[in-house]
Amino acid sequence: MSQISFLNGKFVAASQAKVSVYDRGFLFGDAVYEVIPIYQSRPFRPQDHLDRLQNSLKAIALKLDYCDKYWHALIDQMIKKNNGGNLSLYIQITRGSEIERDHVGRADTEPTVLMMVSPLSTEIASLTPIKTTLLPDIRWKNCFIKTTALLGNVMLKQQASQAGYEEAILRRENIISEGTTSNVFMVKNGIIYTPIANQYILAGITREVIIEIAENASIKVIQQNITVEQLLDADEIWLSSSSREISPVTQIDDKIVAKGTIGPVTAKMHQLFQAFKRRLTGS
Ligand SMILES: Cc1ncc(COP(=O)(O)O)c(C=O)c1O
Known part of the structure; x- marks a missing residue:
């Protein structure tokens, strides 16, 4: 067809x-x-x-x-x-x-x-862990616009891919912005943190839904600047996007995250996200 x-x-x-x-x-x-x-x-x-x-x-x-x-x-x-x-x-x-x-x-x-x-692909709902690399964000300062002018994102994702990583997490100086095709979340002591939706990131719809369903489940979410040190010290990290939903990060360059496994908050958010989808489709 x-x-x-x-x-x-x-x-x-x-x-x-x-x-x-x-x-x-x-x-x-x-x-x-x-x-x-x-x-x-x-x-x-x-x-x-x-x-x-x-x-x-x-x-x-x-x-x-x-x-x-x-x-x-x-x-x-x-x-x-x-x-x-x-x-x-x-x-x-x-x-x-x-x-x-x-x-x-x-x-x-x-x-x-x-x-x-x-x-x-229905595989997006399977919570597959990914390895990432941290790269300087070389893009312009209007990343809130979802433009097809994606050369910066393309170059960064290619660099990550050639080094054997599924995604690049980007930093402006010492502040984390987002992935090349995703938003970043981290967990520390049971609290979820995600960068503020300012001009340096695309305000993801998946990001918005995750914040909403976490708060509905009484899990605290703080939107704030996240430093490289804070990210590397996180208990859990995941990336979000419409095409990948929630992708648990188990590695950033040589640093192993969440002991290389899927952390409990990530698993919980995945479960809540699937339940939210099921309510939408009535299945
Ligand atoms: C740069 C960037 N950030 C974040 C996202 C996540 O946005 P959404 O959850 O709306 O797919 C995307 C998705 O393509 C993206 O390209």
């Missing part, structure tokens, strides 16, 4: 979804995006993703006249047309295609709107 994409107002076979080489997303990375997990045909926190999309669009002054109601309807249609199940729904909006390459975009250019899906 071939996949269906949405491009500029039309549903098309994924193989037929084509954009111009003059598209500003291609030429400048002048674009923003979202990734929404779909569990058993139900979008996970779609309004949160749409709110973040609106924030990203506003931050780059890109005007798109799609209201939330229309977005929700489009998401539902994408799920139906792709036969539901577990999917990862990708949305990208660029400042559109212009024949003359100019850093300044024209006000009358139609944005390019793309939605496409890929299968969402």
Whole structure:
């Protein structure tokens, strides 16, 4: 069964979804995006993703006249047309295609709107431990914008991968920001800590849900600056993202975390997260 994409107002076979080489997303990375997990045909926190999309669009002054109601309807249609199940729904909006390459975009250019899906692996719910490396955060200072201009993230993740690590945890000077594709959590003496959602990190939807369900379960969460020393002294560490949910960290470079196992708070949060998902899907 071939996949269906949405491009500029039309549903098309994924193989037929084509954009111009003059598209500003291609030429400048002048674009923003979202990734929404779909569990058993139900979008996970779609309004949160749409709110973040609106924030990203506003931050780059890109005007798109799609209201939330229309977005929700489009998401539902994408799920139906792709036969539901577990999917990862990708949305990208660029400042559109212009024949003359100019850093300044024209006000009358139609944005390019793309939605496409890929299968969402059910393995993400399996709590697989990962090894990480600590790297200097070489990215710009507007990491709260979910832009497709991801060269910094790509270079850092490649560096980590070539050294045999699944993810890089990033630091600005001595302060932890996030992973290249994830947010960072640590546990010390039963309290959960995570960096403040400022301009240096993307405020993850998974991060938000984890904070919410921890607090509902009376587990204390503190959002604050985390130093490299504090992270390396943590009892437990995990990374969060829509595509990996909760990934326990058992190693940062040569340092073994949580005795190389999955810590009790990490396991508890994983269990709460799965229960939260089950309530959403009614399963
Ligand atoms: C840089 C970065 N930080 C954090 C996240 C986690 O965000 P979310 O939980 O919304 O997937 C991502 C996800 O792609 C990311 O790319």
